[in-house]
Amino acid sequence: MAKRVASPRQSVGYPSDVSDDEWEFVVPYLTLNRLDGAHRTHDLRAVFNAVRWLVRSGAPWRLLPNDLPPWPAVFQQMQRWRRAGCFEAVVHDLRVILRVQDGRAPDPTAMVLDSRTLQSTPESGARAAYDGAKRRKGAKVHAAVDTLGHLLALHVTPADAQDRAQVATVAAAVQDVTGHHVALAYVDQGYTGATAADAAATHGIQLEVVKHTEAKRGFVLLPRRWVVERSFAWAARFRRLARDYERLADSLASFHYVAFACLMLARLLRPEVTP
Numbered sequence: 305m306a307k308r309v310a311s312p313r314q315s316v317g318y319p320s321d322v323s324d325d326e327w328e329f330v331v332p333y334l335t336l337n338r339l340d341g342a343h344r345t346h347d348l349r350a351v352f353n354a355v356r357w358l359v360r361s362g363a364p365w366r367l368l369p370n371d372l373p374p375w376p377a378v379f380q381q382m383q384r385w386r387r388a389g390c391f392e393a394v395v396h397d398l399r400v401i402l403r404v405q406d407g408r409a410p411d412p413t414a415m416v417l418d419s420r421t422l423q424s425t426p427e428s429g430a431r432a433a434y435d436g437a438k439r440r441k442g443a444k445v446h447a448a449v450d451t452l453g454h455l456l457a458l459h460v461t462p463a464d465a466q467d468r469a470q471v472a473t474v475a476a477a478v479q480d481v482t483g484h485h486v487a488l489a490y491v492d493q494g495y496t497g498a499t500a501a502d503a504a505a506t507h508g509i510q511l512e513v514v515k516h517t518e519a520k521r522g523f524v525l526l527p528r529r530w531v532v533e534r535s536f537a538w539a540a541r542f543r544r545l546a547r548d549y550e551r552l553a554d555s556l557a558s559f560h561y562v563a564f565a566c567l568m569l570a571r572l573l574r575p576e577v578t579p
Contacts, residue, residue: 362543391561433462468500
């Protein structure tokens with residue numbers, strides 16, 4: 305009986321793959337060593353495509369398709385990028401470009417701050433906590449965006465952490481990436497009180513609490529506040545961010561930066577593509 309030989313699968317690409325223009329923009333940020341170095345065994349663009357596929361699909365590392373580089377190689381390179389802050393740098397520069405393209409100043413003077421709670425999984429359960437307001441055990445992602453919805457800073461805590469207690473950490477990070485240009489932050493009623501106001505004022509930021517003017521019934525679109533909610537909705541379309549699948553909080557934060565880098569690259573170079 306003749307032995308059957310499986311034909312190698314030909315890669316036809318994935319919808320999450322980086323375009324030529326996007327790769328030309330991002331490759332300087334991701335090249336930590338020479339592209340033609342003797343140590344390199346996998347194409348760097350293929351590794352980046354694997355990370356994009358993983359974040360978009362939500363699959364575990366070990367389920368990366370066979371026509372992408374092996375998962376250990378992708379995982380190790382992602383850790384190098386994470387430690388080097390590559391995606392934070394990509395997001396920062398894309399934000400500046402998109403703001404200038406929109407007729408705004410390169411650095412914002414106002415931001416919108418909020419948090420969302422992600423359900424824990426067995427991988428992240430060791431650092432999870434219970435959010436009584438959301439009735440969910442997991443992690444909180446505290447994010448600050450500019451008034452266009454572009455990510456400024458992000459901080460991950462257990463879900464039982466109070467929003468107002470994270471103001472100082474997020475405000476310091478925002479001022480660091482904007483050169484201390486931000487003077488106003490729009491927040492919800494979870495940030496009321498002197499503690500949050502004083503923490504923001506320490507970093508030169510005034511908190512403006514956007515309140516409901518009447519009893520809430522159904523969906524209510526709040527001025528300014530909807531911007532950060534839209535940004536969270538964009539991030540939620542990346543299935544790796546639908547729950548907290550990461551053992552480390554830093555990994556969860558890094559995947560958020562990867563997602564926003566993908567969104568902002570598409571907005572700049574492929575405006576016909578929706579988030």
